[in-house]
Structures are given as C-alpha cells and as structure tokens.
Amino acid sequence: MHYVFRRSMPRPGPFVSRYFHSNHVNLDIRNELNAAVKMAMKDRDLVASTTLRSVLSEVHSLDKAAGSKAPSSAVVRVLRKAFSRRTESAIEFTKCSRPDLAAKESREAEIIAALLPPLLSESEVDHALAEAVGGCTTDDVNPRKVLGHVLKAFYTKVDKSNVDSDFVKRRAEALLNANRS
Structure with missing residues (x-):
C-alpha cells in the first residue's frame, strides 16, 4: 500500500x-x-x-x-x-x-x-544629524574636517548598517551649508 x-x-x-x-x-x-x-x-x-x-x-x-x-x-x-x-x-x-x-x-x-531590514527614514536621519551638529563643537574652519566630526558623532549614535552612507553624507553637507549661511 x-x-x-x-x-x-x-x-x-x-x-x-x-x-x-x-x-x-x-x-x-x-x-x-x-x-x-x-x-x-x-x-x-x-x-x-x-x-x-x-x-x-x-x-x-x-x-x-x-x-x-x-x-x-x-x-x-x-x-x-x-x-x-x-x-x-x-x-x-x-x-x-x-x-x-x-x-x-x-x-x-x-x-x-527581502532579508534586509529597512533603512532609517529621512526624518530620523535628519533628527540624528541635527543632534550631531548641535553636539559637535569644533573650531576648524576647514569644511571637510567639520563634516568628518559631524559624521563621526552621527555614527556613534546610529549603526552604519541601518543607513545609506551616501545619503547621510549629502544630508550632513546640506545641513552644514545651511548653518553657515
């Protein structure tokens, strides 16, 4: 059977x-x-x-x-x-x-x-970047060094695997340029 x-x-x-x-x-x-x-x-x-x-x-x-x-x-x-x-x-x-x-x-x-966790949203990235810029105190006039300090402060708060690093860099540059104006 x-x-x-x-x-x-x-x-x-x-x-x-x-x-x-x-x-x-x-x-x-x-x-x-x-x-x-x-x-x-x-x-x-x-x-x-x-x-x-x-x-x-x-x-x-x-x-x-x-x-x-x-x-x-x-x-x-x-x-x-x-x-x-x-x-x-x-x-x-x-x-x-x-x-x-x-x-x-x-x-x-x-x-x-299908396996990847979702990236952080734009608003979450902007909020974390704003905190990083606010907490970053540097006397450098070189914009690249300031950007480096901001990104370092950002990545101490946010895991790099949860964000698109190119997007974060563009947003940080835009935020720093807006603060300089």
Missing part, C-alpha cells in the same frame, strides 16, 4: 513575499538567513538557495575572520554589499545588452533585499 502525503495548505505566491515580512530590526539576521536557505532548499528554488548560500558563505568567512560570531550589524553590512553588487551587475549587464544575465542578477538582488 502506498501513501500519498498531500500538504494541507497550498504554498503561497513568489519566494520573496512568502518568507520574510519582519518589521523587527533587532532580530538576529543570521537566523533569518539560515531559515531562508532551508526554506529555499525545501521548495527546490535553485536560484534562491544558491544566492542565499553564497551570502551565508560570506557571513561564515566574516565569522572566521572575527574569531567568533560577527554581530548582526556586520551581517547586515554583508547583505547590503551583496545586494549592491548584484544591483550594479544588473545595470552593467543591461548596458551591455545582456537582458538574460541582468534578469538573473535582478532576481538575486530581490531575494537578498
């Missing part, structure tokens, strides 16, 4: 929306990554499992270099770096008229983006 096991509930839609809807930034991203790899392997999603396992490999290399488990913020930085690499690759493949490879890289970027 052969038994056929059927799932009681059908599997929902695409991979990205199915597994990751976490609003908690403080959760260990490493656990989410491991769970995502297991789920992708169970679903036999070759693209997702390969992508996530490559990111997990980078995380393990980071752990090995640190000598112990790297903090969650470092894991988030690895994820953001992997996301940006794939996004840039997709853009380059599009420029080189290779839509097949661009689509593959875009799909991988979507998978990684």
Whole structure:
C-alpha cells in the first residue's frame, strides 16, 4: 500500500513575499538567513538557495575572520554589499545588452533585499544629524574636517548598517551649508 502525503495548505505566491515580512530590526539576521536557505532548499528554488548560500558563505568567512560570531550589524553590512553588487551587475549587464544575465542578477538582488531590514527614514536621519551638529563643537574652519566630526558623532549614535552612507553624507553637507549661511 502506498501513501500519498498531500500538504494541507497550498504554498503561497513568489519566494520573496512568502518568507520574510519582519518589521523587527533587532532580530538576529543570521537566523533569518539560515531559515531562508532551508526554506529555499525545501521548495527546490535553485536560484534562491544558491544566492542565499553564497551570502551565508560570506557571513561564515566574516565569522572566521572575527574569531567568533560577527554581530548582526556586520551581517547586515554583508547583505547590503551583496545586494549592491548584484544591483550594479544588473545595470552593467543591461548596458551591455545582456537582458538574460541582468534578469538573473535582478532576481538575486530581490531575494537578498527581502532579508534586509529597512533603512532609517529621512526624518530620523535628519533628527540624528541635527543632534550631531548641535553636539559637535569644533573650531576648524576647514569644511571637510567639520563634516568628518559631524559624521563621526552621527555614527556613534546610529549603526552604519541601518543607513545609506551616501545619503547621510549629502544630508550632513546640506545641513552644514545651511548653518553657515
């Protein structure tokens, strides 16, 4: 006698929306990554499992270099770096008229983006920058040094993995220019 096991509930839609809807930034991203790899392997999603396992490999290399488990913020930085690499690759493949490879890289970027915690909002960044500028007392007239002091004060309050550093730099420059006027 052969038994056929059927799932009681059908599997929902695409991979990205199915597994990751976490609003908690403080959760260990490493656990989410491991769970995502297991789920992708169970679903036999070759693209997702390969992508996530490559990111997990980078995380393990980071752990090995640190000598112990790297903090969650470092894991988030690895994820953001992997996301940006794939996004840039997709853009380059599009420029080189290779839509097949661009689509593959875009799909991988979507998978990684689903794991990333949200960045701080503009208002939160502006508020933290205003505090950093207000708390920064320096007698330097060199605007680059002042900017460096402000960014240093900002990043002591805010984890670098939770913000877009280019955006923070542009906002800090704009805030300092507004204060000089």
